[in-house]
Amino acid sequence: xxxxxxxxxxxxxxxxxxxFDLTPADEGPLSAHGPLVALQDMDGxxxxxxxxxxxxxxxxxxxxxxxxxxxxxxxxxxxxDHLRTPPWRLxxxxxxxxxxxxxxxxxxxxxxxxxLSFHRLVLQLCPPCPGEDEETATxxxxxxxxxxxxxxxxxxxxxxxxxxxxxxxxxxxxxxRHSAAMILLTDAAKVRRDLEQATYYRAQxxxxxxxxxxxxxxxxNALLVSRFYRGASFVPYLAGDTGQVEAExxxxxxxxxxxxxxxxxEAVLARESLFFVTESRMREAQWRKDHRLAQARARDLTxxxxxxxxxxxxxxxxxxxxxxxEAAAVEFQQAARLxxxxxxxxxxxxxxxxxxxxxxxxxxxxxxxxxxxxxxxxSTTMGVVRTAAAAGLAAVRRWGEHRLQELVxxxxxxxxxxxxxxxxxxxxxxxxxxxx
Amino acid sequence: xTLGGAPADPGGAxxxxxxxxxxxxxxxxxxxPLFSQAPVLAYAGLEREAPGPGMxxxxxxxxxxxxxxxxxxxxYALVQPDEMEEGARTPEWxxxxxxxxRFGSDPQTMATPTGVRLAQLCLYLGFHRHLVRMLPSIxxxxxxxxxxxxxxxxxxxxxxxxxxxxxxxxxxxxxxEMVALSAPAPSRIGFYAASAMVVHHAKVTxxxxxxxxxxxxxxxxxxxxxxxxxxxxxQLDRSRYWxxxxxxxxxxxxxxxxxxxxxxxxxxxxxxVARSESGSDMHLVALDNLHAVLESRMREALWVGDLPLARARITEVATFDPLDAKVQIELGEVHMRAGDLDQAVxxxxxxxxxxxxxxxxxxxxxxxxYQQMDMPGEALDEFLAAAALDxxxxxxxxxxxxVAERVGVRPMACWAEQWADRLGRGSSS
Numbered sequence: 086x087x088x089x090x091x092x093x094x095x096x097x098x099x100x101x102x103x104x105f106d107l108t109p110a111d112e113g114p115l116s117a118h119g120p121l122v123a124l125q126d127m128d129g130x131x132x133x134x135x136x137x138x139x140x141x142x143x144x145x146x147x148x149x150x151x152x153x154x155x156x157x158x159x160x161x162x163x164x165x166d167h168l169r170t171p172p173w174r175l176x177x178x179x180x181x182x183x184x185x186x187x188x189x190x191x192x193x194x195x196x197x198x199x200x201l202s203f204h205r206l207v208l209q210l211c212p213p214c215p216g217e218d219e220e221t222a223t224x225x226x227x228x229x230x231x232x233x234x235x236x237x238x239x240x241x242x243x244x245x246x247x248x249x250x251x252x253x254x255x256x257x258x259x260x261x262r263h264s265a266a267m268i269l270l271t272d273a274a275k276v277r278r279d280l281e282q283a284t285y286y287r288a289q290x291x292x293x294x295x296x297x298x299x300x301x302x303x304x305x306n307a308l309l310v311s312r313f314y315r316g317a318s319f320v321p322y323l324a325g326d327t328g329q330v331e332a333e334x335x336x337x338x339x340x341x342x343x344x345x346x347x348x349x350x351e352a353v354l355a356r357e358s359l360f361f362v363t364e365s366r367m368r369e370a371q372w373r374k375d376h377r378l379a380q381a382r383a384r385d386l387t388x389x390x391x392x393x394x395x396x397x398x399x400x401x402x403x404x405x406x407x408x409x410x411e412a413a414a415v416e417f418q419q420a421a422r423l424x425x426x427x428x429x430x431x432x433x434x435x436x437x438x439x440x441x442x443x444x445x446x447x448x449x450x451x452x453x454x455x456x457x458x459x460x461x462x463x464s465t466t467m468g469v470v471r472t473a474a475a476a477g478l479a480a481v482r483r484w485g486e487h488r489l490q491e492l493v494x495x496x497x498x499x500x501x502x503x504x505x506x507x508x509x510x511x512x513x514x515x516x517x518x519x520x521x
Numbered sequence: 522x523t524l525g526g527a528p529a530d531p532g533g534a535x536x537x538x539x540x541x542x543x544x545x546x547x548x549x550x551x552x553x554p555l556f557s558q559a560p561v562l563a564y565a566g567l568e569r570e571a572p573g574p575g576m577x578x579x580x581x582x583x584x585x586x587x588x589x590x591x592x593x594x595x596x597y598a599l600v601q602p603d604e605m606e607e608g609a610r611t612p613e614w615x616x617x618x619x620x621x622x623r624f625g626s627d628p629q630t631m632a633t634p635t636g637v638r639l640a641q642l643c644l645y646l647g648f649h650r651h652l653v654r655m656l657p658s659i660x661x662x663x664x665x666x667x668x669x670x671x672x673x674x675x676x677x678x679x680x681x682x683x684x685x686x687x688x689x690x691x692x693x694x695x696x697x698e699m700v701a702l703s704a705p706a707p708s709r710i711g712f713y714a715a716s717a718m719v720v721h722h723a724k725v726t727x728x729x730x731x732x733x734x735x736x737x738x739x740x741x742x743x744x745x746x747x748x749x750x751x752x753x754x755x756q757l758d759r760s761r762y763w764x765x766x767x768x769x770x771x772x773x774x775x776x777x778x779x780x781x782x783x784x785x786x787x788x789x790x791x792x793x794v795a796r797s798e799s800g801s802d803m804h805l806v807a808l809d810n811l812h813a814v815l816e817s818r819m820r821e822a823l824w825v826g827d828l829p830l831a832r833a834r835i836t837e838v839a840t841f842d843p844l845d846a847k848v849q850i851e852l853g854e855v856h857m858r859a860g861d862l863d864q865a866v867x868x869x870x871x872x873x874x875x876x877x878x879x880x881x882x883x884x885x886x887x888x889x890x891y892q893q894m895d896m897p898g899e900a901l902d903e904f905l906a907a908a909a910l911d912x913x914x915x916x917x918x919x920x921x922x923x924v925a926e927r928v929g930v931r932p933m934a935c936w937a938e939q940w941a942d943r944l945g946r947g948s949s950s
Contacts (some may be wrong), residue, residue: 093939093940093943094908094912094940096905096908096932096933096936099935099936100932102934111932111935112931112932112935115934144786152909228926242701357858392932415898418898418902419930421902422657422905422930422933423930434935446867446870449874450870450873450874453536453874456534456535456536457535460534461534478874479552480540480551480552480843480844481536481874482539483551483552484536484539484551484552487539487551488534488539
């Protein structure tokens, strides 16, 4: 059965339009500028990309939650002919002619495909090949990054050897080596918690920018320096050096706040960087158990990017932690409206809030809506059983119990049982901190 | 109502799919509305090759469309049974398809008891278009000569009427009229066709004289019933008779007679429920009949302006058929009229939770209640849910714009405004 919606009837399309057809949205989350910035950079006039980079699941969620069946899921050419806009037609041509394009052009096409979450296609177009000059190394980086994103989404946490190879082989003091090192630094810190590796890649990333102290003059340098210190602060974080984390995050924030963007693209890049710095600073405040500061910074996220579902989830979580459950519920509701990403998580957390507020019936409805997005949610199904029992919804409780048995039979991961506010939770997947 | 020992439900990831499972694969559901038992009973009759009691309620063609849409069952049959993917077919569904292939290709083979039962199952499952295509138009002379042919003609006419359910204004029931006038008399099929004509004239044309004519055709059958044994089936038909014929005094504005006739329908319906063995097929059919009678009595109470009585009647239905979304919507509407918005929201959200029919309406009405209760955030989410299911509703688009503005979701307000404009242009063009 195909969808009978037109794009104008879908709010998801309205908000995330560039991901569907590379035309600008009237208003939307900052992340929706990603494909447009990459498109604008097809002539090399931007020279910088956005950090937001969603995995393939985001694209799947976009198509499913929009109810629009005519748009591309895995390959731009899947978009129905009547839905193709002029820039989308160009993209299709570039993909078709990819082998005959020059390397610089190929790199830009790959960057655009990554921005649109066509990671698997990047792997198909670009066979693994080492890159020793800046352009071929960047092409290899795009491939390695797409592979890394796909594996991360699939929960495969193996050593990112392809990225390591790019970082090793790329020319010294090049942007490509810097980008690879920044991804590896983040991976070493967040995934492996390997201080030695993180320190190594921090040094490599700094060296690629000319070595510390870094030159923050001009918008481009300011952006790179801010991005660098936000990532680099993982090193003192792993070492438990609170003072140094704060000092480096101060630099990251100060530099981007004082940067002077020229034109709308740079303004978006600056705002995005400030968003990510603020997000990191919120976590830094949480780490230091300064909940008031964390709450203020989380609120700032919703001001910087008001139509970003993830920002409202972050703010809601902080509010919940500080006991503002009612306000947290409002944020999770807002997140569910603006999603993807994170509709299923937002609804699950909304259910948790409503349970905490003593409204099992509304909690049950939130859990049921969450299950419509992710039918395999064990914790969510348990929430249905719990709240249906409390609300006297006997048939819903029986369905939930029956469904739980099925999930167990299907071998759905029992770890999901322990998910919940204050106990770790499923996160909206895909928003990578470092995109090359 | 609960059925124990239901087999594992591979499509049970969505509550609405589980509650209405018989419509998807002919397997019984763990829990569900009474009407979801109709296909189960009809299939059982087909298997045992013997007549059994059947339910009155036949869901609209859109019910099937909405069920598949809302539950995401893309591999399941939408327009005709054999569309169902092989992997999703239960043995029951495979057998149903096999029998349809065997009997459905020829009107002569359909004019057998098995063919008639197959057609009835198609009606219950919502395959109305398929049934109209499969059965030829049957002339009056054939109808008059063969009770089985008359039954097929009635089923075809019924299916055609269901296809016009959303817009009855342009529908002319010439085929149903033909069955009512030419089926062997007295016969149950002639009685059903005449009752369909009474309802049509009461609800669509408002022609009291025509309704009265068909009422007299029904009278003959009931007089005939009085000569036979007092079987549960005969009692069921008498209850149906009183419920249907009360439309005639209703059209004449004669409230006491309407009440008196519906009272007769209710007494018979309650007695049949009390007399039938709990859990038996007849008990389910008796409850289905009581459900229909009490719904009519609720409307009667609303008509005479007795809101508490209307509320009591529909509340009783919701007690024995709590998972029927339509009942919950009716209950919510009565609560809303009484100004009890909390209870109304409760009923509308229950309806939305149960799934079709009426899910978009349930969300919309819950949103209206929340708006009146000054809870714009909740209203917004209900209107959004309604919009996702029914993107052609101008009222939803307008209300969505208003509450999105109020909540401060500016892009959503802009989107809803543009959407409302497009709908407005569409309806004016």
